[in-house]
Amino acid sequence: MAMAEKRNGPDKLSGIGRARRRFLTEAGALAGGAAVAPYVHGADPPQARAPATSPGAPATSGAAPAVTHTRLIVNGRSHELDLDPRVTLLDALRENLRLTGTKKGCDRGQCGACTVLVNGRRINSCLSLAAAHDGDEVTTIEGLGTPAAMHPMQKAFVSLDGYQCGYCTPGQICSAVALLSEAEAGAASAVTRDVRAGGPARLNPEEIRERMSGNICRCGAYVNIVAAITSVAPKGRT
């Protein structure tokens, strides 16, 4: 779900969002030859390259790539996909399943905008091949809650203003949800005083900042992000 859309008027903005996505889809199709995977980034031969401004290049470089059959269980629904093996989990979610809540930021594992939960664990979906997740259970921001029935972490981000433009927010929220379960299971962090001790982790601001360091916010909403996560963390553990 997109927080900014909710706050600023969902009808107007989501209409723009649809138009933009339609434009991108057409631009991808115009690049040509994208039968299996329209959005595989990369270094194909120049004649096969999409324009620099398009979101990706088509999946044709010489021999036709073999197709991998992949079953993904996304937000509780099973999907059977035939994919070019180069398709990342991020692109499969966005382009094949049209779950555009998960965002593509850097596409290189440096920003965390693409964070989703796979079998309950947070990962960067941009650095993972969809084919490697055959049979896995994926939870995206759309699966955590809906505008009508928000996840407690989504509610906290809205009520404590844990975002500005909203682009990194789905990744931040997925990451924060995983952070709480990791802390509950006793996971240590780089700022944990003595990693030899076990038990559920304390979630003071220093710990939350370190545990959220894989999610970059270019608007700099960090103070409110920490506040939102603190408000959902178990009382007495912060």
Add this chain to the structure above:
Amino acid sequence: MRAFTYERADSVDAAISAAAPLPSETKFLAGGTNLLDLMKGDVERPVRIVDINRLPLAQIVELPGGGLRIGAMVRNSDAANNRLVRTRYPLLTQALLAGASPQLRNMASTGGNLLQRTRCYYFYDASFPACNKRNPGSGCAAREGLNRIHAIFGASDKCVATHPSDMAVALAALDATVEVRGPSGTRRIPMRDFHRLPGDTPQRDTNLEPGELITAVELPPSQFAAHSHYLKIRDRASYAFALVSVAAALDMQGPVVREARIALGGVAHKPWRVERAEQMLAGRRLDSAAIAAAANAAVEGAVPLADNAFKVKLARAAIGEALETAGAMS
């Protein structure tokens, strides 16, 4: 990204067989956190991907005598938080948690972490023509270029890159062994011999042969759990590679050091053990004079480049702080 064939291996033997026909053009895919990144950048160009994520190599088991065997597919976050690792090798836990981000640690594997490639800008960006590691014989753009993050030890005319792993620095200090398997059987490689110095062949990061698969990392019993510390210095507080890191482990009898282990990260093409400094500490009282002497000895022979002389001073200070922190623990 260039086209490749994808197959998933369901046994170690099947993975090795799958790589055997084209060992140099095949890549084993574990977490993918570095490999996919480099494939997107056209630095790595495998024609065949063998997915090893489902191999039964994700166990951590106790070895007779008190050591530990960490399967190659144990994720960094799982290795870091394993109870036996945390209590017996807290240095390894600290090093693992100092690396990357929680998301990446959930993906990255023990074997893959060892095979991370350098973060030298000139290697990582294929639009730079000169990089002997990426394109042997093309030259080294970093030697005369921006070399702030580069090596101060063990570099060559051909390459001044550093190894980016934190985990490997702790494993070097703890005298771990890497178990690898290939078409001609199983080998065990001590950590100190696993990674290479660049010399004339910087394209080779490790002594792993093409087609060989890392199956496990083994740790010997450790006397260092009570006194160890991993200190990582970087440009921001988290989620960045080390400018300098120090893995310090001490076996203490009261105030006296029985044995010391010190390895440095971010300063060489491989985790950099400083045996001379270790030997200077053995049998000595851990006071500020002993720490200063060891830290000075550790950086002797450093050869800084135009932009990274600060690393010599930083390494010396970081060694001092890591030893002090390790000594003060209980």
